[in-house]
Amino acid sequence: MVGGNQLENANPLIYQRSGDRQVTAQDEDEDIPDKIDDREIFDLIRSINDPEHPLSLEELNVVEQVRVKVNDDESTVAVEFTPTIPHCSMATLIGLSIKVKLLRSLPERFKVDVHITPGTHASEHAVNKQLADKERVAAALENSHLLEVVNQCLSARS
Template identity: 60%
Template sequence: MYCFDPANLSKDIKDPEHPYSLEELKVITEDAIEVDDKLSYVRVTFTPTVEHCSMATVIGLCLRVKLMRSLPQRYKVDIKVAPGTHATEAAVNKQLNDKERVAAALENPNLVDMVDEFCM
């Protein structure tokens, strides 16, 4: 059995536009992270700092990459913007949970460098 500590997820990622962690900015709270070890499933719901946050997709990608690096491959990861907290919530959610879009994003060296910089 694998043990994942959700408390560390938000502490280890800096906000791309602020010198604070996602936890310090309340972008992610521990109760917004659901882990079901039996079903190998993790869902993270995050709240961007502002409704028009231009970095919401990057924040979500940082979360996905951190989880990909931390969890065994058997886990399905679902990253979502909290309902009603972002102007383009549906588009951001679609982009963050589409395997092909995520794979394409992770082929971009500049984007990978940015993600690595914010995933402490």
């Protein structure tokens, strides 16, 4: 086990942040409806803070736009995330943060599915099961310590 204030992965790979989405003329036209697309979902989750690094999930490549799938008409969202190391103990927490962020930011009609990219984590199955279970998610958020960490991940970076 690593020491108290040592990080599990002290020198992780860093990826570039994608810039803000360009606002197009179509976005500013009152009459054209914009569908919710992959990039929009990705924008919601890419700035979530990592629980242990002062970095965003995007910079650590935990979330990628290609692993976000949304279907506006069928109201479904599926997000895959990739922990930085296969034994990352924070995986559940990261998944929970993503899930909470999406629940708070998407219209109620959406069915949100968050799971680990297949083959990238030792206890992938267990984590996925926890994240898919509505009641366990709700119970986790009743725990004020967990809620605190999740809220910290979701707070705007100061």
